[in-house]
Amino acid sequence: xSVRVRFAPSPTGYVHVGSLRTALYNYLYAKNxxxxxxxxxxxxxxxxxxxDALDNLINAFDxxxxxxxxxxxxxxxxxxxxxxxxxxxxxxxxDTYRPYVEQLLESGHAxxxxxxxxxxxxxxxxxxxxxxxxxxDGHCRDLPLEEGKKRVAAGESYVVRMKMPENRELIxxxxxxxxVKMNTADSDDQVLLKADGFPTYHMAVVVDDHLMGITHMIxxxxxxxxxxKQIILYEALxxxxxxxxxxxxxxxxEKKKLSKRHDSVAVEDFMNKGYLxxxxxxxxxxxxxxxxxEEEIMTLEEMTEKFSFDRVSKSGGVFDVQKLNWMNNQYxxxxxxxxxxxxxxxxxxxxxxxDAEGAEGHFEWVKRIVQLVKEHLEYMAQVVDHFPLFVGxxxxxxxxxxxxxxxxxxxxxxxxxxxxxxxxxxxxxAPSVKSLFKEVQKETGIxxxxxxxxxxxxxxxxxxxxxxxxxxxxxGKGTVIKRLKSVQKKYC
Ligand code: GLU
Numbered sequence: 001x002s003v004r005v006r007f008a009p010s011p012t013g014y015v016h017v018g019s020l021r022t023a024l025y026n027y028l029y030a031k032n033x034x035x036x037x038x039x040x041x042x043x044x045x046x047x048x049x050x051x052d053a054l055d056n057l058i059n060a061f062d063x064x065x066x067x068x069x070x071x072x073x074x075x076x077x078x079x080x081x082x083x084x085x086x087x088x089x090x091x092x093x094x095d096t097y098r099p100y101v102e103q104l105l106e107s108g109h110a111x112x113x114x115x116x117x118x119x120x121x122x123x124x125x126x127x128x129x130x131x132x133x134x135x136x137d138g139h140c141r142d143l144p145l146e147e148g149k150k151r152v153a154a155g156e157s158y159v160v161r162m163k164m165p166e167n168r169e170l171i172x173x174x175x176x177x178x179x180v181k182m183n184t185a186d187s188d189d190q191v192l193l194k195a196d197g198f199p200t201y202h203m204a205v206v207v208d209d210h211l212m213g214i215t216h217m218i219x220x221x222x223x224x225x226x227x228x229k230q231i232i233l234y235e236a237l238x239x240x241x242x243x244x245x246x247x248x249x250x251x252x253x254e255k256k257k258l259s260k261r262h263d264s265v266a267v268e269d270f271m272n273k274g275y276l277x278x279x280x281x282x283x284x285x286x287x288x289x290x291x292x293x294e295e296e297i298m299t300l301e302e303m304t305e306k307f308s309f310d311r312v313s314k315s316g317g318v319f320d321v322q323k324l325n326w327m328n329n330q331y332x333x334x335x336x337x338x339x340x341x342x343x344x345x346x347x348x349x350x351x352x353x354x355d356a357e358g359a360e361g362h363f364e365w366v367k368r369i370v371q372l373v374k375e376h377l378e379y380m381a382q383v384v385d386h387f388p389l390f391v392g393x394x395x396x397x398x399x400x401x402x403x404x405x406x407x408x409x410x411x412x413x414x415x416x417x418x419x420x421x422x423x424x425x426x427x428x429x430a431p432s433v434k435s436l437f438k439e440v441q442k443e444t445g446i447x448x449x450x451x452x453x454x455x456x457x458x459x460x461x462x463x464x465x466x467x468x469x470x471x472x473x474x475x476g477k478g479t480v481i482k483r484l485k486s487v488q489k490k491y492c
Contacts, residue, residue, distance in 0.1 A: 274380025
């Protein structure tokens with residue numbers, strides 16, 4: 001039987017990095033097994049609906065290039081659904097669930113419940129007093145089906161609950177955790193069909209996984225407590241249960257579960273800061289999975305080839321932003337120059353370096369600077385920190401030791417020599433600038449720090465910075481000469 005997996009998020013308006021990792025492991029496993037990966041939208045909780053959540057979700061996966069084979073896609077701004085098992089959006093499948101709810105009622109695995117909200121609140125309050133967490137007290141559990149039907153026909157508001165066995169030990173195999181034992185006594189009689197006619201997650205997930213031919217459920221560990229309910233539902237419906245893998249939580253560096261309040265968790269944040277998607281994916285893959293071998297930088301294809309659940313950790317993986325930054329920097333260094341320049345441009349527009357309309361005309365300039373500074377970038381938004389050096393025709397020197405150096409006796413002679421060399425130069429690319437320096441050195445006898453650091457300070461105001469020849473070349477002859485003159489006048 002060929003592998004079919006699904007990632008089944010309830011859209012919340014942003015994509016948590018943990019969700020992206022779950023989607024990624026689904027993707028990697030499916031591809032590794034030559035199987036299919038479906039995206040299914042679990043939107044049956046109408047109280048939690050968020051506008052544009054689906055667009056955001058698809059957009060994030062598109063950005064990360066972790067695309068599903070089946071499910072909803074955006075095409076020319078429109079939502080389409082692809083695959084033989086659709087619709088892949090649960091709110092469009094409401095008619096699908098009803099017959100199975102009926103089946104469970106008829107077979108005695110589920111029952112009508114007419115308890116009012118007030119009664120349920122009372123039960124909850126009493127439970128709380130006694131320190132019991134579990135919810136429903138089984139008040140309607142033994143109501144005969146025929147009586148239930150009559151009350152429904154009479155128009156009474158109801159839900160349908162599953163009848164959990166009272167005390168049954170369930171043992172199942174989890175691909176990450178090994179053998180897991182749980183007792184049905186820890187689960188109450190879950191609502192399957194709500195008063196609004198919508199199925200709950202538990203009902204819908206079982207029906208959909210079955211009808212969509214899902215062979216493996218790969219999901220976060222927060223769903224582990226739901227597993228007994230789902231096992232019982234599969235049994236009651238007479239269906240074979242898919243295999244299960246529960247992925248451990250992602251932890252922060254303090255070993256606490258990543259939280260929206262304290263940590264950066266939204267994929268959109270990483271997107272906006274200019275992380276390269278392939279770096280984030282590579283990093284996330286290793287949060288909880290350690291493939292054989294030392295190499296950490298891997299392409300998606302390499303990860304796909306190596307992926308297996310044997311090496312997915314039972315304990316939570318750590319989301320260490322410093323490591324992510326290191327990895328992203330590795331990817332930035334290797335990234336294609338044009339692509340990097342394109343990625344840099346929006347940040348420069350936002351910082352006011354140029355307007356969006358004129359951006360095209362700055363492309364080569366941006367590209368050269370980005371190439372020059374890329375090894376210092378942890379993410380692309382940082383690019384703006386490196387641009388002030390390349391604008392303006394005057395230089396401000398504020399640092400004490402730089403001021404001390406620029407005031408040395410030889411500097412004025414050096415600046416004169418540089419200006420005359422630069423002025424008459426025909427070529428001004430970095431190697432040409434380098435030979436001009438050699439000539440200045442020969443003619444003036446100024447060398448080493450006195451030559452290079454003093455020039456750097458005169459041209460950029462700083463003692464240290466990116467490659468000097470390339471920086472001078474990028475600035476261009478005119479600007480460099482103006483800067484040298486301004487420094488000579490002000491400081492020498
Ligand atoms: N809709 C659930 C979620 O929001 C899916 C859980 C599962 O994969 O079974 O994560």
